[in-house]
Amino acid sequence: MMDACFGIRHRRNAGKATMPPASGFFIDVDHSNGVQPSEGHCANWSAGGRGQGLTSGADRNKLDVYGLFCGSCPHSFIRYMEDVTTPGERLNYSECMVQQMLRDIPPHVPIIVSYDISCKLAGRFCDPRLTFVLPALHVYGHVLRCQLLFGIRATESVGLIDGESVERIWPPFRRFGPQVKEMAQDNRRNFLNYVADTMNFARIMSIITVDEFLQKAGESRETVLSSLKAKPTAATSKKAEAIRSLYRVACERQYLIDHAATERGQRMNRLLTVTNQKLLKKTRSIVAKFNGLHQSDQLDYQDFISPNSEGFQQLLHINGDIAQKARAVKLRDLYFRCKEESQRVAAEATTILSDTDEDYI
Ligand SMILES: [Zn+2]
Ligand SMILES: [Zn+2]
Structure with a gap:
């Protein structure tokens, strides 16, 4: 899952970096080529990219980073981060991140990429490992064609994963926005890497079977x-x-x-x-x-x-x-009902089939 947040910025003149910024989770994006959306894309896309309206003229003079682009697994573990160095969310960020995934993830592992505008990115890759999907809530902003071709609910093998995991990363991240805006670039990246590490670690500790x-x-x-x-x-x-x-x-x-x-x-x-x-x-x-x-x-x-x-x-x-416990109880009920349903459907199908057989005899 990939997404950008325009609350995590950096002021051009803030602090003096003494060291080159550490990479850690960060990938530096190449902007020498403008990445164009693939054929037949949705209309909600302007040439300069998404999120441009969020950046005023004054911001453009003051800022050198306009937001944070992040990639995570379905459990909201942070895997990659990129600085958004253009006033809008261009396709360069997502394309660069997907290329990095293809390099990092073992070749036998299929990759499902969930992105708010996957429909614009899909045609740019021909790697058979990749499937592009639109997240469960964002899909409603797309035309019917996109909903049926790319909607995560129309995609096999994903179960009920919603593809919105990055959205769950932003609330804890956003509160550091004003702080990292004023840091020197090297400190800023070290700090964001540290926050990402801590959040990932906390999630590992909470995993149960x-x-x-x-x-x-x-x-x-x-x-x-x-x-x-x-x-x-x-x-x-x-x-x-x-x-x-x-x-x-x-x-x-x-x-x-x-x-x-x-x-x-x-x-x-x-x-x-x-x-x-x-x-x-x-x-x-x-x-x-x-x-x-x-x-x-x-x-x-x-x-x-x-x-x-x-x-x-x-x-x-x-x-x-107790509210949390009640959620767990509901999820447990749903788990058992799903199991029952598959048995019920199988039993019904057998009955229908045997009835049909008799008719033929
Ligand atoms: Zn679309
Ligand atoms: Zn995971």
Whole structure:
């Protein structure tokens, strides 16, 4: 999957690079030839490339990098990055990345390339290993011909992969946009390589097998269902109300903590610290108020500091973990229904066939 993000830029005069920029995940794109879209392409393409409208005249004078182009596997592991050094997203970026894939990926491995405008790239390659597809959501921006020829749902062997994996990389990446814009080029690349490495590593740590997943989801099922069936009493609803307020405060604090990591956040560090302390005080006062009214059922301040804290496990509808578990339960249900369906269809087909045989006799 490949895509560009125009939030990760670089100011031409920012910092002085002391070393040539490290490559790491980065590929440098050759712009000596303008890559033209293949025959019969969709109309939503202008000669200068996509995303031009996002770059003002002032930006063109100030910037030397306009965005980041990224390639990932279906699990959102970052594999390649390229600096977008033209004011729009040209086909050079994607073509160069696909060429790199052909060099890196062993020759017996088929490659499915999912890109928002795959229909324009497909005709430029004749390597039999390559299949070009349009991602599941982006496909609706294309004409019917593209939807049926290139849509990922019309492609064999991909299952329900949506081809949108890079989109899931941008949210954590984007918040570093203002910071990397002002870095020297060498530091900027080192930093982005480091972010990519860290994100990949975190994903490796979270991988589990299908069997493990099914077992865990099966265990969660009982918890989720019993929580859903339980009717709240008046006392528990008061408690729920308090915990919900605590959750809102914890989320707000988490947001400020995350924001402190950005360049803008660092500039307003003092304000963020003061606001954070105020919010902690608010948490304390909500807990104290509840404990004052309910002698038998006490809350502990330490259990409600961050949105992931223990205390929030008690509540189903405000609890991200239960929502996550519910998703796992749904996925497990879907897995079994899919299995059943194939058996059901096979059984039905056999019946139809045997009926037909009898008719002929
Ligand atoms: Zn198209
Ligand atoms: Zn993968």
